Amino acid sequence: MMLRIRTISRLTGIREATLRAWERRYGFPRPLRSEGNNYRVYSREEVEAVRRVVRLIQLDGLAVSEAIAQVVSSPLKSMPGAERLQERFWGAAMLLDEDELSRVLDEAQRSMDVDTYCDGFLLPLLREMATRVDVAREHLASGYIRQRLRQVLSSLESTAGGPRVLLACPRGDSHEGGLLGLAVQLKRKGWRTTFLGADTPAEALRVACEQVRPDFVALSFVHGRSPEEFLTVLAEALQACALSSVVVGGPGAREHLKTVFTLGAQFAESSQELIALWNQVRTAQNRP
Numbered sequence: 001m002m003l004r005i006r007t008i009s010r011l012t013g014i015r016e017a018t019l020r021a022w023e024r025r026y027g028f029p030r031p032l033r034s035e036g037n038n039y040r041v042y043s044r045e046e047v048e049a050v051r052r053v054v055r056l057i058q059l060d061g062l063a064v065s066e067a068i069a070q071v072v073s074s075p076l077k078s079m080p081g082a083e084r085l086q087e088r089f090w091g092a093a094m095l096l097d098e099d100e101l102s103r104v105l106d107e108a109q110r111s112m113d114v115d116t117y118c119d120g121f122l123l124p125l126l127r128e129m130a131t132r133v134d135v136a137r138e139h140l141a142s143g144y145i146r147q148r149l150r151q152v153l154s155s156l157e158s159t160a161g162g163p164r165v166l167l168a169c170p171r172g173d174s175h176e177g178g179l180l181g182l183a184v185q186l187k188r189k190g191w192r193t194t195f196l197g198a199d200t201p202a203e204a205l206r207v208a209c210e211q212v213r214p215d216f217v218a219l220s221f222v223h224g225r226s227p228e229e230f231l232t233v234l235a236e237a238l239q240a241c242a243l244s245s246v247v248v249g250g251p252g253a254r255e256h257l258k259t260v261f262t263l264g265a266q267f268a269e270s271s272q273e274l275i276a277l278w279n280q281v282r283t284a285q286n287r288p
Contacts, residue, residue: 002032002041003095011094012050019050028053028068044100046089079093081111082121089125093133093141109148118152118184126177142177144152149180159190163278166244168196168205170188170233175222178250182218185271206240216278217241218268221252230256231263236265245281247274 008029009016020093022028029050031040049055049071056067069246085108092100108121129138157240167183183193193210194205209217218239221230230252238246246265253260253267260267 004042008042008047012054026068028163048087093137105148123181146177153184155202156187158192162190162192163215164192164214165216165218166208167218168200169198169220169235173223173233179220182271198277202236202240205237209241209244214244217244221250223252233261
């Protein structure tokens, strides 16, 4: 896919005049010329190279000349496999190129073990999403990552007799990607998982808890809420899950830790912390 300079400017946030000035001064980027009308056209790799320069300038504080020199000296093809795939992923997301997104994720899955694929590739992409792309591109790209995490989750076999966890986002919270990552991590560690996903009302939590009798309910609060709203939503969820221990996580809960503990829930930042809480509960239950 070859792109005009107007498109490159829109995708990278760099004015057309600036791109032409860089080309004259630094020989970067390096467009081709379209047949017939002799317009500047750019490859996908050139687009991503410009975006890398922009990140080095904005995030690392490099001068334009330094950023361009660094990108030119380490082209995408020379990067380590995972880093190269991540850059290709962001480039595809910026272009809303679903075919390329699929190709990148397929290649990553083939070349990595499941731990690296999930913990070292998919989840870091998900965490960076809000700072790397706009809302439209975030919706598209995060949807692909959630789909892949669901595939991994469903492909893992449950361990008979392992602790059972019910995972859900409470009502009003649709950001389930991190919770999917937690479900994959716990299932790989021998837990039996029931994943309800985004925007789960209290009544659905109640029905699920009565059915599966989980040892833990993990609730992910990503969406920011007022103290009053958070109190109401968490209280509803705790009442629905009254027979199970409830652990909450996410930035939306971190803002209201006092409320979390006052209502009798627990807080965990990771699968390791959740497992540690479970071990504490199990130890307490086994005391004479």
